[in-house]
Amino acid sequence: MDKIFKALADKSRRKLLDKLFAKNGQTLGELSEYLAMSRQAVTKHLLILQEANLISVKWRGREKLHYLNSVPIHQIMRRWVNKYEDQRLEALSALKKNLESSIK
Amino acid sequence: MDKIFKALADKSRRKLLDKLFAKNGQTLGELSEYLAMSRQAVTKHLLILQEANLISVKWRGREKLHYLNSVPIHQIMRRWVNKYEDQRLEALSALKKNLESSIK
DNA sequence: ATAATATGCAACCTTTTAGTTGCATATTAT
């Protein structure tokens, strides 16, 4: 979980995820073209995404293909959203209770 | 959005949010007790959360009360979750199409 | 008035992060 949040903290890495959303299975070279930085820098970003289990990699000859891993991020985010959702519902329910008791 | 992801990237800051989930409106002193670091360090973390609009602050005399701001985080997360959700649905729909065409 | 409490400000240090560059290696095309 910590790795996921750390991985998502960087704008370039979120951009990379976006690019893979748009088109899955892109090579390092392709992905590098989008970002204004060296290929090696992109490699590092992709490694971090990989270690957070947000993408996976498959070699085809000399090319390295990158695929999005939507499950973990989805789960994590869902958990957080639910948590906040719960809190909102509780706030609503508390409000309701207050209203009720003030009516009585 | 960048600020939110950056703010969430740190474990201590997520802990602080947790503590405010559990009990809203806590003082700096209270929040500091939970974390194994100086009060000043906690101040910095809270400032970052504040700048990401994840918490808000209200003074009561010499005490500084911290409140959770669930709306922005909820919106951001929801957006991300939906995005991935969409992707999953598309994958499902593609799968379905393939199945259908292979049956015909 | 004095002491205790709650917090802010600022300088400083260490580690991590994001990026670079140069060279090496493996695969594919001619």
Add this chain to the structure above:
DNA sequence: ATAATATGCAACTAAAAGGTTGCATATTAT
């Protein structure tokens, strides 16, 4: 076989992040 392409590895640098300490200030309690 040679050249071109796609990528990896490693050393280095600059900036940002996370933390500390010492002292100042404002509010509350005695």
